[in-house]
Structure formats: C-alpha cells, structure tokens
Amino acid sequence: MSIKGDVMDESSSPSLLYAVKQVEQVVRARLDAVLRPHGATALQYTALTVLQHRDGMSSAELARNAFVRPQSMADLVSALESRRLVVRVKDAADRKRINVMLTDEGRAFLSACEAEVADLERTMLRDLTDHQVKVLRSALNSCRRSLA
Amino acid sequence: MSIKGDVMDESSSPSLLYAVKQVEQVVRARLDAVLRPHGATALQYTALTVLQHRDGMSSAELARNAFVRPQSMADLVSALESRRLVVRVKDAADRKRINVMLTDEGRAFLSACEAEVADLERTMLRDLTDHQVKVLRSALNSCRRSLA
DNA sequence: CATTGATTAACAGGATTCCTGATAATTATG
DNA sequence: CATAATTATCAGGAATCCTGTTAATCAATG
Numbered sequence: 001m002s003i004k005g006d007v008m009d010e011s012s013s014p015s016l017l018y019a020v021k022q023v024e025q026v027v028r029a030r031l032d033a034v035l036r037p038h039g040a041t042a043l044q045y046t047a048l049t050v051l052q053h054r055d056g057m058s059s060a061e062l063a064r065n066a067f068v069r070p071q072s073m074a075d076l077v078s079a080l081e082s083r084r085l086v087v088r089v090k091d092a093a094d095r096k097r098i099n100v101m102l103t104d105e106g107r108a109f110l111s112a113c114e115a116e117v118a119d120l121e122r123t124m125l126r127d128l129t130d131h132q133v134k135v136l137r138s139a140l141n142s143c144r145r146s147l148a
Numbered sequence: 149m150s151i152k153g154d155v156m157d158e159s160s161s162p163s164l165l166y167a168v169k170q171v172e173q174v175v176r177a178r179l180d181a182v183l184r185p186h187g188a189t190a191l192q193y194t195a196l197t198v199l200q201h202r203d204g205m206s207s208a209e210l211a212r213n214a215f216v217r218p219q220s221m222a223d224l225v226s227a228l229e230s231r232r233l234v235v236r237v238k239d240a241a242d243r244k245r246i247n248v249m250l251t252d253e254g255r256a257f258l259s260a261c262e263a264e265v266a267d268l269e270r271t272m273l274r275d276l277t278d279h280q281v282k283v284l285r286s287a288l289n290s291c292r293r294s295l296a
Numbered sequence: 297c298a299t300t301g302a303t304t305a306a307c308a309g310g311a312t313t314c315c316t317g318a319t320a321a322t323t324a325t326g
Numbered sequence: 327c328a329t330a331a332t333t334a335t336c337a338g339g340a341a342t343c344c345t346g347t348t349a350a351t352c353a354a355t356g
Contacts, residue, residue: 004296007213008201017269019288024172026295029215053156065155067177096322096333124291132287139284140167143272147174148152244304244351
C-alpha cells in the first residue's frame with residue numbers, strides 16, 4: 001500500500017519541477033484544511049503573511065511578488081477586504097496607488113492560525129537535519145531567483 | 149529595484165511553506181507560458197507526466213497522488229480527454245474502475261513540450277551545485293512524505 | 297451467502313484563482 | 327509637452343478547487 005503522492009518517487013529521478021509541485025500540493029491541501037475553519041484559503045493566508053512582513057504594499061506589488069497578473073491579485077485583495085482582514089488606503093504620495101494594509105482583524109486572524117501553521121511546518125521538516133533544512137531553504141530561494 | 153518575489157527573503161528567515169509556494173508560483177507562471185501555445189496548463193501537463201510514468205492509473209489514484217478530491221481530478225481528466233490527450237478505458241478486472249491512458253496525441257504533446265520544460269528546469273537549477281540539487285530533491289521528497 | 301463497508305465514477309452547484317482585453321487616471325521620462 | 331510606464335478597475339471566461347449526493351461495483355465480515 002503506497003504512500004500518497006509517490007508515483008514518481010526518487011527511484012525514477014523525476015523532474016524537480018514535479019517534486020516542488022508535489023510538495024506544494026500537499027502543503028496547500030493541509031493548509032486549506034487548517035485554515036478553512038478560520039474562513040480563509042491557503043492563498044489568502046499567504047497574501048496576509050506577505051503583508052505581515054511588509055504592510056502597505058500595493059496590489060500590483062503583491063501580484064509581482066506572487067508571479068500573477070495584477071487583476072488576479074486585485075480579486076484576492078478584494079476578497080480579503082470584504083472579510084475586513086485588510087483595508088485599501090490611497091497613497092498620499094502617489095494618487096494612482098492604493099496601499100493594502102492589514103487590519104486588527106487581519107492581524108488577529110494571523111495570530112489565530114499561527115500555532116497550527118507552525119505545527120504543519122514542523123511536521124513537514126521533521127525528518128530533515130538542521131543542515132538539510134538550511135540547504136533546502138537556500139536552494140529554494142536560488143530556484144526562485146533564477147526563474148524570477 | 150528588487151527582484152520579483154523577494155519580499156520575504158532569506159534575511160528574514162521566512163516560513164519554508166512560503167518558500168515552497170513562491171517557487172511553485174514562479175514555476176507555474178513560467179510553465180503556463182511555455183505550455184499555453186501548445187494548448188494546455190501546467191496542471192494538465194503535470195497530470196500527463198504522471199501518466200507517462202504510470203499509464204492506466206484511475207482518476208481516483210491520480211487524485212490521491214495530487215492531494216486533491218476525486219472530483220477535481222475527474223474534471224481535469226475530462227478536459228484532457230476532450231483534447232484527445234487521454235482516453236478512459238473500463239478496467240476489465242474491476243468494472244467500477246476506469247483507467248486513464250495516454251493517447252498517441254498525448255505522447256506527442258509531451259514530446260513537443262519536453263525541450264522547453266527541460267530548459268526551464270535547467271534554468272531553475274543553474275546556480276546550484278550537484279550536491280545541492282541532490283539535497284534539494286531528497287529534502288522535497290521527505291517533506292512530501294511527512295505531510296502525505 | 298447476505299450484509300455492510302469501501303471504493304470508484306459521475307452529477308450538480310458554487311467559490312476561488314487564474315487569464316485576456318479594455319479603459320482611465322496618474323506619474324515618469326525624454 | 328507628448329509619450330511611455332504604472333496603477334487600478336471593469337468585464338468575461340476558463341480552470342481548479344471544494345461540498346453534497348447518488349449509483350454501481352468490489353471487498354470484508356460474520
């Protein structure tokens with residue numbers, strides 16, 4: 001009885017593009033399950049965490065950061081605003097720009113999910129050494145940079 | 149002028165869940181761009197490559213492998229069938245099962261995309277040593293297994 | 297052997313996430 | 327100043343995800 005997601009395991013040296021996708025798929029599924037009771041999706045959560053690091057980004061910036069079209073991100077931000085997790089604030093210095101800011105509710109939401117998400121990450125990394133985690137992190141960042 | 153996708157770079161030790169998602173996002177965008185002229189999406193392509201490795205999987209198996217609900221995969225397979233890239237064949241030994249088989253067209257499609265996709269992967273890994281690639285691969289597989 | 301449980305496929309409806317195409321306003325550039 | 331670049335928004339649509347439900351088939355159990 002095989003473990004889920006192992007059709008193309010190490011034995012067949014599959015594409016690393018595929019390996020990344022597999023991990024992302026299982027993360028997404030697991031994250032969605034964690035977040036659903038809180039009323040959000042994995043992607044929405046991701047956008048919120050980005051804002052947590054750099055509040056006040058424009059929708060266009062968020063889109064670029066996520067490698068999607070501006071409109072895609074605008075729709076996501078719109079949904080977050082509907083849920084009152086963010087507000088959109090006209091930029092004083094640049095009137096065509098609208099900054100996306102976390103609300104207190106948004107911050108509370110992130111706090112509420114934090115433990116479970118951290119648990120998920122801990123589970124994901126449980127069989128890796130500290131060194132492997134370090135290499136993984138820098139390799140992923142290298143991959144992203146090379147394709148960005 | 150920052151590189152796209154670097155809001156939470158190494159300097160702030162972000163979630164590895166996020167790092168995976170970032171790479172997946174840029175891969176998906178790049179892969180979509182490569183595949184669009186061929187008339188398919190990154191996800192459809194991924195499903196086809198899985199079948200390339202193990203032809204005749206059922207839709208339910210493909211779903212499990214991809215960590216999505218059966219219906220989600222059924223819809224994707226349905227789209228692939230419409231494009232004649234796969235056929236669905238009743239299983240002789242188990243009449244409730246339908247095996248998804250690559251067509252010649254499906255195979256030809258994969259061949260047509262192969263060079264460009266390989267190029268993409270090469271680009272992704274260009275700044276990594278062989279050793280780092282090796283660690284990356286096994287770490288990703290470990291992550292997947294731990295969450296599956 | 298009959299019943300129950302598990303698995304597979306499919307229908308239906310809907311939300312989310314992605315894209316393209318287009319328009320308008322604002323800022324940057326030469 | 328005119329043009330180019332950037333931002334946001336409207337519109338429409340495809341793809342991808344889910345939940346809920348039903349029916350058929352196989353597996354397990356007593």
